[in-house]
Amino acid sequence: DAKTTQPPSMDCAEGRAANLPCNHSTISGNEYVYWYRQIHSQGPQYIIHGLKNNETNEMASLIITEDRKSSTLILPHATLRDTAVYYCTRLSSGSARQLTFGSGTQLTVLP
Amino acid sequence: DTAVSQTPKYLVTQMGNDKSIKCEQNLGHDTMYWYKQDSKKFLKIMFSYNNKELIINETVPNRFSPKSPDKAHLNLHINSLELGDSAVYFCASSQLRGTEAFFGQGTRLTVV
Numbered sequence: 389d390a391k392t393t394q395p396p397s398m399d400c401a402e403g404r405a406a407n408l409p410c411n412h413s414t415i416s417g418n419e420y421v422y423w424y425r426q427i428h429s430q431g432p433q434y435i436i437h438g439l440k441n442n443e444t445n446e447m448a449s450l451i452i453t454e455d456r457k458s459s460t461l462i463l464p465h466a467t468l469r470d471t472a473v474y475y476c477t478r479l480s481s482g483s484a485r486q487l488t489f490g491s492g493t494q495l496t497v498l499p
Numbered sequence: 500d501t502a503v504s505q506t507p508k509y510l511v512t513q514m515g516n517d518k519s520i521k522c523e524q525n526l527g528h529d530t531m532y533w534y535k536q537d538s539k540k541f542l543k544i545m546f547s548y549n550n551k552e553l554i555i556n557e558t559v560p561n562r563f564s565p566k567s568p569d570k571a572h573l574n575l576h577i578n579s580l581e582l583g584d585s586a587v588y589f590c591a592s593s594q595l596r597g598t599e600a601f602f603g604q605g606t607r608l609t610v611v
Contacts, residue, residue, distance in 0.1 A: 431604050
């Protein structure tokens with residue numbers, strides 16, 4: 389049951405912006421979009437989340453379309469250490485906080 | 500000071516054995532989770548615990564049982580291990596009504 393769809397892999401040149409898309413066309417009104425990344429079999433690391441407004445923190449920016457059916461994670465200046473699998477997931481604001489991870493996007497930052 | 504720590508990091512054992520993986524969090528979170536990551540890298544939630552109550556229980560074999568002695572610990576017990584149990588198991592914690600979940604570094608279980 390793929391609740392989110394992401395491209396399996398992407399490359400990005402070091403220093404350039406990395407734009408990672410995610411499709412969540414069946415998202416419901418109370419579900420947030422969350423992004424995590426996993427660097428080489430380490431534990432997943434939280435990046436950012438949002439509901440309908442665009443969000444920015446020290447790691448990344450999250451752009452959510454007006455219809456909320458898709459979003460884009462932006463790493464403004466990718467470094468080699470950003471090479472990882474990036475997971476887009478959705479989470480309801482209810483009490484059962486179950487993160488369901490899809491297959492993710494393997495981002496490779498090239499020197 | 501590690502926020503979510505799991506032990507052991509690696510575990511190799513024979514089929515049929517019983518094993519446990521320990522998890523501790525020092526973040527004061529009220530909810531803890533166990534995830535399984537298979538060879539295809541899919542992360543699937545197995546259990547979550549809030550205030551010592553099981554609030555999510557996915558369709559995992561009953562050979563797997565989570566045990567929480569207190570709010571800071573959620574251990575995973577596995578009985579009669581099978582080859583298909585080989586995977587990386589991640590513990591995580593969060594506030595029930597909070598934002599992000601924090602993950603441990605994983606336990607790579609290999610059943611031979």
